[in-house]
Amino acid sequence: xxxxxxxxxxxxxxxxxxxxxxxxxxxxxxxxxxxxxxxxxxxxxxxxxxxxxxxxxxxxxxxxxxxxxxxxxxx
Numbered sequence: 703x704x705x706x707x708x709x710x711x712x713x714x715x716x717x718x719x720x721x722x723x724x725x726x727x728x729x730x731x732x733x734x735x736x737x738x739x740x741x742x743x744x745x746x747x748x749x750x751x752x753x754x755x756x757x758x759x760x761x762x763x764x765x766x767x768x769x770x771x772x773x774x775x776x777x
Contacts, residue, residue, distance in 0.1 A: 704730065709725045709728075716729075727764075748773065752768075754766070
């Protein structure tokens with residue numbers, strides 16, 4: 703069992719040694735040459751996040767840390 707470092711939620715296994723937080727969608731996983739790697743330095747642009755958010759019915763689970771106003775403005 704692995705916990706999200708951002709929101710302290712139990713992470714789900716998504717395959718290939720990777721885990722995803724169901725709350726904030728942060729990912730973590732094993733990279734053979736480096737060991738465990740927390741992908742905090744990888745960000746999703748507000749434009750990509752807005753497209754994903756809109757395609758999921760503007761569900762708050764797909765806001766990726768952006769506000770509704772930021773996502774609406776990016777559409």
